[in-house]
Amino acid sequence: MGYHPGWKVLLSPIVPLPVPRLAWITRGATWNWDGQHKPFAEAGTDVLSIASLLPGYVSYFVADPVALKELVSSRTRFVKPIEHYGILSHFGGNIIVSEGQEWKKHRTPVQRSFSEHNNRMVWTESINVALGLFKSEEWSGREVVRINHVIDITLPMALFVIGIAGFGRRVSWAEDTVIAPGHQMTFKEAISIVTEHLVQTVLIPRWALRIVPQWRKIGIAFEEANAYMHEMIRLRREAVVKEERHDLFTGLLEATEKDPGAGNERLSDSELIGNIFVFLVAGHETTAHTLAFALGLLAIYQDEQENIYNHIKQTLSDGRLPTYEDMPKLTYPLAVLNETLRLYPPGLTFMKQSVEDTTLPLATPYKGQHEIVVPARTLFNAAIAGLHYNPKYWEDPYAFKPARFLDPNWPRDCFIPFSSGARSCIGRRFFENEAIALLTMIMSRYKVELTPEVRDRWAHLDDIVERREKIINPTVSLTLVPKALPLLFVRR
Numbered sequence: 001m002g003y004h005p006g007w008k009v010l011l012s013p014i015v016p017l018p019v020p021r022l023a024w025i026t027r028g029a030t031w032n033w034d035g036q037h038k039p040f041a042e043a044g045t046d047v048l049s050i051a052s053l054l055p056g057y058v059s060y061f062v063a064d065p066v067a068l069k070e071l072v073s074s075r076t077r078f079v080k081p082i083e084h085y086g087i088l089s090h091f092g093g094n095i096i097v098s099e100g101q102e103w104k105k106h107r108t109p110v111q112r113s114f115s116e117h118n119n120r121m122v123w124t125e126s127i128n129v130a131l132g133l134f135k136s137e138e139w140s141g142r143e144v145v146r147i148n149h150v151i152d153i154t155l156p157m158a159l160f161v162i163g164i165a166g167f168g169r170r171v172s173w174a175e176d177t178v179i180a181p182g183h184q185m186t187f188k189e190a191i192s193i194v195t196e197h198l199v200q201t202v203l204i205p206r207w208a209l210r211i212v213p214q215w216r217k218i219g220i221a222f223e224e225a226n227a228y229m230h231e232m233i234r235l236r237r238e239a240v241v242k243e244e245r246h247d248l249f250t251g252l253l254e255a256t257e258k259d260p261g262a263g264n265e266r267l268s269d270s271e272l273i274g275n276i277f278v279f280l281v282a283g284h285e286t287t288a289h290t291l292a293f294a295l296g297l298l299a300i301y302q303d304e305q306e307n308i309y310n311h312i313k314q315t316l317s318d319g320r321l322p323t324y325e326d327m328p329k330l331t332y333p334l335a336v337l338n339e340t341l342r343l344y345p346p347g348l349t350f351m352k353q354s355v356e357d358t359t360l361p362l363a364t365p366y367k368g369q370h371e372i373v374v375p376a377r378t379l380f381n382a383a384i385a386g387l388h389y390n391p392k393y394w395e396d397p398y399a400f401k402p403a404r405f406l407d408p409n410w411p412r413d414c415f416i417p418f419s420s421g422a423r424s425c426i427g428r429r430f431f432e433n434e435a436i437a438l439l440t441m442i443m444s445r446y447k448v449e450l451t452p453e454v455r456d457r458w459a460h461l462d463d464i465v466e467r468r469e470k471i472i473n474p475t476v477s478l479t480l481v482p483k484a485l486p487l488l489f490v491r492r
């Protein structure tokens with residue numbers, strides 16, 4: 001590693017273990033969030049080395065935009081080390097845990113299913129989900145609605161949108177009590193349990209889910225979801241009258257039937273299901289938590305909430321519902337979401353590995369060196385938060401200033417919540433449509449406020465960033481999760 005500054009530890013932080021931080025032994029489980037850019041600033045470089053004995057890895061933690069750009073764009077020199085994501089493959093072969101030719105086989109049909117039609121569907125269904133929320137028992141007719149934890153609404157909202165736009169199944173605020181014949185739970189229950197316990201479904205082997213009593217329900221939900229999907233495949237294949245549908249499931253189902261041409265392989269049924277499952281893993285919490293962070297930030301920054309409200313009022317002048325055609329005009333809501341993703345990127349890292357001995361160029365040289373020497377099989381972790389708070393590229397990085405994204409010269413290479421390049425997030429447009437629609441609907445009808453307890457508890461802190469850090473204070477799990485945050489929604 002050429003004595004490049006960094007961390008020397010006994011246990012590699014790349015293996016995600018829920019461990020505390022102990023000097024020379026571990027970096028703790030939150031290393032890819034702690035201090036954001038501060039560890040880099042202290043070391044005087046935007047790339048930190050990580051040397052570990054167990055397992056013995058040579059790895060780098062990268063917050064340098066030039067190095068990151070090279071890592072995501074030079075696909076022959078740097079690949080996705082799928083053995084580090086291996087556990088995600090127990091959903092069946094899928095786009096996330098594949099590389100090379102195998103990845104292309106998934107990416108092409110998956111890309112096709114995230115179509116313009118699907119984007120429109122995500123938009124329309126998100127508006128319906130918001131209307132359903134406002135009409136629900138807890139909300140309708142109330143001037144003030146208190147939510148004990150913001151994710152109590154954002155997780156169901158994201159689930160309902162993926163339910164219909166992803167699986168082609170309508171799940172909603174109303175209880176779905178009919179258990180289909182031959183099943184032990186409803187579709188909604190199965191999918192809710194699987195998504196709520198993604199950490200367990202991802203980390204615990206299937207046989208253990210079956211045996212350990214506390215995990216049995218998760219195991220059953222997982223098998224039930226699987227069974228529902230096999231049924232959906234069968235029903236759609238057998239249907240005499242084929243409905244025109246634009247959900248992701250239908251898009252992928254086509255890829256299992258049609259000859260993909262050009263030497264491409266067809267997707268199998270289990271790969272279809274594998275991909276649909278990983279959409280939940282990759283898309284559900286990330287979307288829900290981003291919305292939760294955005295609502296929390298807007299409750300803290302009331303002036304920003306007025307800005308977004310005024311923008312929405314001007315864009316939808318007669319108070320009408322936003323249409324899909326309005327989406328490109330709703331720039332302020334997108335700027336709020338981008339600024340939220342900059343400050344709280346839900347997927348804190350992604351990995352790459354060098355296939356050959358090579359070098360990596362740097363924007364910020366270290367001791368006069370403009371590149372680092374990289375042996376084959378070196379691992380890299382993107383320091384997404386490190387880059388997003390890097391003061392060389394972001395003015396006043398801790399400030400919440402959505403308008404920075406409205407400046408046409410915002411630093412695009414320094415914003416990578418969705419990764420970048422060929423393997424960047426395929427669900428970005430899905431997310432943007434959903435989140436803009438939901439945020440616009442909520443902001444146009446409600447004012448979001450902190451509860452008096454939360455406000456008073458931190459009122460002694462004069463600095464708004466310090467206050468925000470106490471209030472939002474996320475924990476690190478598979479994604480960045482907002483701390484229990486109660487909010488008030490006050491009818492406008």
Ligand code: HEM
Pocket residue numbers: 080095096107278279280282283284286287290345346347349350351417418419422423424425426427428430431
């Ligand atoms: C705020 C929301 C989201 C964030 C921050 C996010 C972030 C990311 C990141 C960082 C990656 C790259 C992972 C890696 O290289 O290891 C990724 C990939 C991916 N995301 Fe997202 N994502 C979001 C929403 C979604 C949604 C809504 C879906 C699906 C409905 C989705 C599906 C995927 C898939 C399938 C991949 C793998 C693409 C490939 O390997 O070719 N994501 N996402």
Ligand SMILES: *[C@@H]1O[C@H](CO)[C@@H](O)[C@H](O)[C@H]1NC(C)=O
Pocket residue numbers: 331332334335338405406418
């Ligand atoms: C938000 O970020 C995306 C990249 O994720 C970019 O394409 C878009 O232009 C940005 N827009 C605004 C208004 O911030």
